[in-house]
Amino acid sequence: MALAKQEIKSRAAAFIKTWEGTTSEDAEAKAFLIEFFNIFGIARKEVAYFEQRVKKINKSTGKIDLLWPGKLLVEMKSKGEDLNKAYIQALEYCDGLQQNEIPSIILVCDFQNFHVYQDGRILRFEIKELIQNLEAFDEIAGYQKYTYQEQDPVNIEAAELMGKLHDEMKDAGYTGTQLEAYLVRLLFIMFADDTEIFRKGIFLDYIMQRTSEDGSDLGMHLDQLFQVLDTPEDKRLKTLDEQLNLFPYVNGKLFFERLATASFNSKMRKALLECCKLDWSKISPAIFGSLFQSVMDSKERRNLGAHYTSEKNILKVIKPLFLDALQLELASCGDNINKLKSFHIKLSKLRFLDPACGCGNFLITAYREIKNLEISVVEKILKGQSVTNINHYFLVDLNQFYGIEYSEFPSHIAQVAMWLIDHQINMSITVKFGQYIPSIPLAKSATIIHDNALRLDWHSIIKRKNDESNDIRFDYIFGNPPYVGFKLQNESQKKDLSYVFNNSKSVGVLDYISGWFEKTASYINTYGTTSRVHAAFVSTNSICQGEQVQPLWARLSMLYKTKIHFAHQTFKWSNESKGKASVFCVIIGFSNYTTKDLALYEYENVDSNPTLNKNVNNINAYLVSGPDVFLTKRSKPLCNAPTMTLANLAYDFGYLTFSKEEKQEFIEKEPNTESLFKPVVSAYEFLNNKERWCLWLKDVDTATLKKLPSVIERLKLIKAERLKSTRPQTVKAAETPGLFAEIRQPENNYLAFPITSSENRKYIPIGFFTPEYITSAGIHVIPNASLYEFGVLMSYMHITWTRYTCGRMKSDFRYSNTLTYNNFPWPTSPSDAQKKTIIDASQEILEIRSSLSNQSLADLYDPYSPSVELYKAHQKLDKAVDLCYRSQPFTSEAKRIEYLFELYEKYTGGLFQPEKRSKKKKV
Numbered sequence: 001m002a003l004a005k006q007e008i009k010s011r012a013a014a015f016i017k018t019w020e021g022t023t024s025e026d027a028e029a030k031a032f033l034i035e036f037f038n039i040f041g042i043a044r045k046e047v048a049y050f051e052q053r054v055k056k057i058n059k060s061t062g063k064i065d066l067l068w069p070g071k072l073l074v075e076m077k078s079k080g081e082d083l084n085k086a087y088i089q090a091l092e093y094c095d096g097l098q099q100n101e102i103p104s105i106i107l108v109c110d111f112q113n114f115h116v117y118q119d120g121r122i123l124r125f126e127i128k129e130l131i132q133n134l135e136a137f138d139e140i141a142g143y144q145k146y147t148y149q150e151q152d153p154v155n156i157e158a159a160e161l162m163g164k165l166h167d168e169m170k171d172a173g174y175t176g177t178q179l180e181a182y183l184v185r186l187l188f189i190m191f192a193d194d195t196e197i198f199r200k201g202i203f204l205d206y207i208m209q210r211t212s213e214d215g216s217d218l219g220m221h222l223d224q225l226f227q228v229l230d231t232p233e234d235k236r237l238k239t240l241d242e243q244l245n246l247f248p249y250v251n252g253k254l255f256f257e258r259l260a261t262a263s264f265n266s267k268m269r270k271a272l273l274e275c276c277k278l279d280w281s282k283i284s285p286a287i288f289g290s291l292f293q294s295v296m297d298s299k300e301r302r303n304l305g306a307h308y309t310s311e312k313n314i315l316k317v318i319k320p321l322f323l324d325a326l327q328l329e330l331a332s333c334g335d336n337i338n339k340l341k342s343f344h345i346k347l348s349k350l351r352f353l354d355p356a357c358g359c360g361n362f363l364i365t366a367y368r369e370i371k372n373l374e375i376s377v378v379e380k381i382l383k384g385q386s387v388t389n390i391n392h393y394f395l396v397d398l399n400q401f402y403g404i405e406y407s408e409f410p411s412h413i414a415q416v417a418m419w420l421i422d423h424q425i426n427m428s429i430t431v432k433f434g435q436y437i438p439s440i441p442l443a444k445s446a447t448i449i450h451d452n453a454l455r456l457d458w459h460s461i462i463k464r465k466n467d468e469s470n471d472i473r474f475d476y477i478f479g480n481p482p483y484v485g486f487k488l489q490n491e492s493q494k495k496d497l498s499y500v501f502n503n504s505k506s507v508g509v510l511d512y513i514s515g516w517f518e519k520t521a522s523y524i525n526t527y528g529t530t531s532r533v534h535a536a537f538v539s540t541n542s543i544c545q546g547e548q549v550q551p552l553w554a555r556l557s558m559l560y561k562t563k564i565h566f567a568h569q570t571f572k573w574s575n576e577s578k579g580k581a582s583v584f585c586v587i588i589g590f591s592n593y594t595t596k597d598l599a600l601y602e603y604e605n606v607d608s609n610p611t612l613n614k615n616v617n618n619i620n621a622y623l624v625s626g627p628d629v630f631l632t633k634r635s636k637p638l639c640n641a642p643t644m645t646l647a648n649l650a651y652d653f654g655y656l657t658f659s660k661e662e663k664q665e666f667i668e669k670e671p672n673t674e675s676l677f678k679p680v681v682s683a684y685e686f687l688n689n690k691e692r693w694c695l696w697l698k699d700v701d702t703a704t705l706k707k708l709p710s711v712i713e714r715l716k717l718i719k720a721e722r723l724k725s726t727r728p729q730t731v732k733a734a735e736t737p738g739l740f741a742e743i744r745q746p747e748n749n750y751l752a753f754p755i756t757s758s759e760n761r762k763y764i765p766i767g768f769f770t771p772e773y774i775t776s777a778g779i780h781v782i783p784n785a786s787l788y789e790f791g792v793l794m795s796y797m798h799i800t801w802t803r804y805t806c807g808r809m810k811s812d813f814r815y816s817n818t819l820t821y822n823n824f825p826w827p828t829s830p831s832d833a834q835k836k837t838i839i840d841a842s843q844e845i846l847e848i849r850s851s852l853s854n855q856s857l858a859d860l861y862d863p864y865s866p867s868v869e870l871y872k873a874h875q876k877l878d879k880a881v882d883l884c885y886r887s888q889p890f891t892s893e894a895k896r897i898e899y900l901f902e903l904y905e906k907y908t909g910g911l912f913q914p915e916k917r918s919k920k921k922k923v
Contacts, residue, residue: 003041004892005134005604006762008141010875011039012131020127022111023079032111033066033074039134040141041891048072054096064093069101072140077110087115104139138611158275158283162187165271174262180409182259185226186272188250188416194280197423202246204276207269210243215269219262230255254416313480313538313573313585314365316610320566320599321536321589322350322476323369330373337381344377348395351462351472354479355453355516357403360414362479363446364421367401371425375432382433390435398422401446402461402474404453411450418446453481454496454515458523473527477520477535483583484512485542506551513539514552521560521592529561529593536589541570544586544623546807547633547819553621554630561592564619566599570808572606584808586623600625602894605760613894622804625894626901629908631805634822638907641826642789644753644782644817647682647775650694651730651741653721655714657776660691670710676700681769683754683778689856694774697738698745705738744781746771751782751790753821757813760863763799763874764813766790767857768846780817788835791842792826794874795881800896801825825903827884834884841877848873 003011015035022028030050037044048068056062066074075090077083086108094102106117116123116136125133134141162183169179193203206225211218228236229250236245264272315323326347333339347370354362374396387393398418405411426437449461462472484493486509497507500515507514516537524533543552556562568587584606600619601610616625637643650656657680658666667674678696685692695711705711715737722734722741733741749770755778757764768790775781782789792798801824807814815821830838848870852860860867882890885903890896 003141004894007041007892008039008134009131011041012134015039016127016130019111024111028111029065029076032076040137042140054093056092056096062089062093062096064090067097067101068103068140069097071103072105072107073103075106075108077108079110079112081110083108083110083113083115087117105137158278158280161271161275161278165268165275168268168271169262172263172265172268174260177408178260181257181412182262184409184412184416185255185259186275187413188254188420189225189229190276190278191280191283191420192423193276195420195423196427198248199246202243204273206243207273207276210241211269213269214266215264218264218269218272223259223261226255226259254419311361311365313587314362316568316587316601317362317478317536317538317589318366318369320601321478321534326370326373330376333380335380335383340377340381344374344381344395347374347377348397348400350475351400351402353402353404353458353461353474353477355404355458355477355520356479356481357405357411357414357448358480359410360403360417360446360448363401363403363414364417366476366478367398367418367446368421368425370396370400375425375429379432387435390429390433391437394429394437398444398446403446403448404451404456404458404461405448406450406452408450411448415445415448418448452496454500454519458519459526473531473533474523475533477523477533478537479516480538481513481516483540485540486511501555504551504555506555509547510552511540511542511548513537514543514548517543517552517556517588517590521556521562521590524562525560525592532591532593534565534589534591536566536587538573538585538587541584541586541808544588544621545805546814546816549621550630550632556590557621557628557630562590563592563594564621564623565589565591565595565597566601567619567623568601568610569603569623570606571603571608571610588623616894620901622897622901624804624897624901626898627905629901629904631819631823631904633816633818635818637822638824638904639826641824642782642785644780644821645744646742646817647777647779647781648740648744649742649777651722651725651733652694652718655718656695656697656740658693658695660693663693666710670708673708673711676711678772678774680776681752681773681779682776683756686752686767686779687754687757687765687856687858692776694776695738696774698743700738711738745775746781746783748784750775751785751793753780753782753793753815754778755780755815757815758863759803759808759812761861762796762863762866763794763861764802764815765857765861766793767849780815780821787839787842787846790846791838791877792881792884794842794845794877796874796878797881797885797896797900798824800893801900803893804897823904825900825907827881828903830884834880837880838877838884841873841880845870845873845877 015038018035019028019032022032033050034044037048044066048066048071049064050066052064052067054062054064064073065076066072073090073093075086075093077086087106090106090108094106104118108115108117112127114123114125114127114130114133116133118136118139123133123136165186166179166183169182174182189198189203192198193201203225206221207218211221225244225247228240228244228247232249233245329343333343350370352363352366352370354360357363374394378390378393382393401418403411403414405414429435429437447461449456458474462474486507489497489512493512494507497510497512497515498504500518501507501510517539520535520537524531524535527533542548553562566587566589568585570584570586573583573585587601596617598614598616598619600613600616600623602613603610613625618625618627620626620628621630658677663677667677673695676695676697677693680692680694682692684690695714697705697711705715719734719737722730722737725731730741733739749768751766752769752775753766754764768785769775802813802815802820805823806816806820827834848867849857849860852867852870855867860870885899890899
């Protein structure tokens with residue numbers, strides 16, 4: 001398994017320190033390359049050869065400094081030698097290699113300068129820049145890189161132009177469902193005008209030549225055109241305008257309904273012509289989803305794309321769900337005609353459902369990819385022979401695709417978009433096989449149901465189109481259901497969830513999207529484990545973190561035998577629209593049976609491309625390799641660990657808390673309050689070296705307070721504000737306005753633990769405080785903690801546990817004492833010597849921090865420029881903590897979390913009991 005990227009970076013940092021400044025090839029090259037391989041956890045002697053002899057084209061013999069056949073060729077030089085000549089020398093060596101030995105990467109290096117040649121590109125950097133350029137060696141490190149291309153910007157332009165037309169028509173008073181239907185028709189016509197559904201350009205010509213510049217007759221002409229498009233050629237009036245008669249019959253009921261006549265002016269006509277002049281042949285039908293966003297009101301349009309999934313992210317779903325496997329199956333058929341025909345029939349019988357299809361983006365992309373597979377099959381079967389009717393050889397059609405959509409307008413767009421992608425595919429078939437396949441009249445169509453997917457019986461959808469047996473089912477269910485957090489759901493959505501989950505109490509903490517997982521898991525399980533129905537959804541990462549995991553995934557596992565087959569860990573969701581939404585998503589593929597063919601797509605950070613890890617035995621609900629565990633909130637720690645509590649809660653509305661400057665001003669006004677001020681520690685002040693103070697009146701008698709009018713004035717304001725609250729505890733606290741509403745101040749020294757911390761930090765900074773520091777919102781508190789607890793909680797083992805089990809605020813950690821801390825599996829029985837090593841390493845970290853007290857913890861633990869001295873001390877601590885868990889080193893973060901989940905299972909299964917904690921000295 002590949003090392004974790006963070007571990008690779010750590011090793012690279014040590015490599016740089018060792019080799020920066022080295023210049024001699026003869027004395028150092030082999031040692032240099034051995035340690036270079038060690039950066040990636042690779043034993044050089046197992047994969048590569050030094051001084052590999054090779055015959056060049058001129059018959060002379062050369063020696064390759066290092067060769068990893070098929071992967072890497074390295075040519076080392078001394079400082080100052082020409083690396084361009086070294087590259088030419090490397091190419092000469094390649095000429096003498098067997099085809100399967102030719103490397104994909106060539107590295108020429110003089111110890112201080114690296115030139116990396118790969119895929120026709122060259123990357124040059126100095127050794128000190130190695131960490132920033134490690135991705136150049138992803139292939140040899142064992143990482144398979146996946147990239148997904150964004151779509152052509154012309155799609156965005158189309159959405160913006162249609163949005164402009166929408167605004168003009170809406171301003172004229174043409175609104176509601178009439179306007180929506182009108183725009184869908186115009187979209188179809190403009191697309192048809194540029195893509196040979198119609199004779200090219202006839203719509204633009206008609207508008208330009210037959211309508212007035214002032215737009216006064218445009219609505220009337222469009223009305224007549226809509227009627228013509230809905231009328232078969234043999235049913236049309238013989239006196240029909242010749243230019244109108246050029247338009248073909250469309251069918252499909254797209255133009256059946258009579259719409260109110262729109263009244264255009266010159267500005268509106270100009271907006272329509274701007275749309276017509278765009279080359280719609282370059283537009284992906286998936287743009288209709290983006291278009292739907294563009295017909296929102298102008299304020300919403302600034303956030304265009306709030307619910308639209310780009311093709312880039314759609315491919316992340318459908319490739320591992322079905323496309324990759326089908327492509328492999330096609331490849332395995334080779335040129336065997338019987339196998340190809342059997343595979344072709346299989347393609348024609350597959351059924352696909354998007355139960356939250358919106359404007360059809362997933363269905364469009366899936367249909368296109370399945371049809372492309374079919375084209376490849378037909379090519380192989382025909383082997384270039386000419387046929388009378390190529391259409392007879394194509395079996396896959398729109399009838400195999402189904403969608404459910406709650407809103408009416410996007411459901412119409414989805415229907416039209418599927419027709420358009422079908423036409424585009426027909427045109428590619430025409431080009432490839434030399435026979436025209438007409439797209440109209442519209443004979444077949446996808447089934448798009450306008451309904452509530454969480455209330456609808458999905459079994460009934462296929463029955464509407466098929467009279468076959470009850471064995472008919474969806475093979476693949478996928479999509480991007482709506483995200484609504486449990487605190488933001490309206491009453492209707494709450495009732496939907498309650499209905500789907502059969503009135504389970506657990507729905508109170510579940511996001512709305514969980515309803516689609518429940519409904520799909522139930523549907524899949526209806527057909528038993530042999531049916532092989534599969535599903536995959538894009539989701540916010542919240543359902544795989546924190547308190548939602550247990551009520552959702554434990555239920556799916558228990559009731560429906562749900563198993564995760566593939567998953568993309570958290571990544572930043574994006575699309576090709578303006579104002580891209582910042583949503584942190586996961587992708588989860590699942591069914592109801594166990595398989596060894598698992599795929600986990602891991603992300604170094606939310607903006608990176610994924611790397612595929614197939615060396616996993618199980619993917620659990622936290623989307624990591626490990627056993628199926630479901631953490632629940634605990635009131636006490638799982639192990640013999642000190643209690644973590646909440647901090648004080650002020651509810652003072654700012655009247656008891658002060659900045660450094662505010663405190664000074666108040667003391668000048670009320671001098672006798674100086675002794676009543678105490679420093680406050682919250683997450684912000686702690687991490688950023690900021691001062692904040694509070695009036696701590698806990699043991700101040702009434703007589704003293706009466707002599708402080710400025711304080712009394714503030715207490716009156718606090719009381720008034722607390723009485724306004726709808727929270728009973730806050731109203732009760734109005735009786736004692738001089739006190740924090742909830743007091744949990746430690747009497748002894750304590751550890752402060754920030755609740756929220758950036759996920760980019762390798763460690764969550766924590767620290768010791770004396771009891772005169774008043775705890776405040778934003779931190780958890782561990783009273784009487786020792787240096788041993790400090791060390792374990794600061795370790796990479798603990799941050800790994802946190803990364804996968806805590807809740808999130810956006811992508812930042814939202815640490816929970818009851819869920820993350822109380823479930824953390826501490827080392828089972830560390831020896832006194834092991835504990836002392838952790839204590840010593842912890843003390844060193846605190847001393848380094850103290851020596852750098854002019855810098856904030858936020859600066860010291862900055863993920864991009866951390867303190868090197870402090871970072872080395874943490875590495876020492878990490879090693880000490882690791883050895884308390886096991887003697888073998890952890891080679892990756894994935895191995896750490898897998899081990900921790902297994903240890904958690906042992907704790908909760910009672911397989912061993914940890915030794916009782918001895919009393920510790922206070923720090």
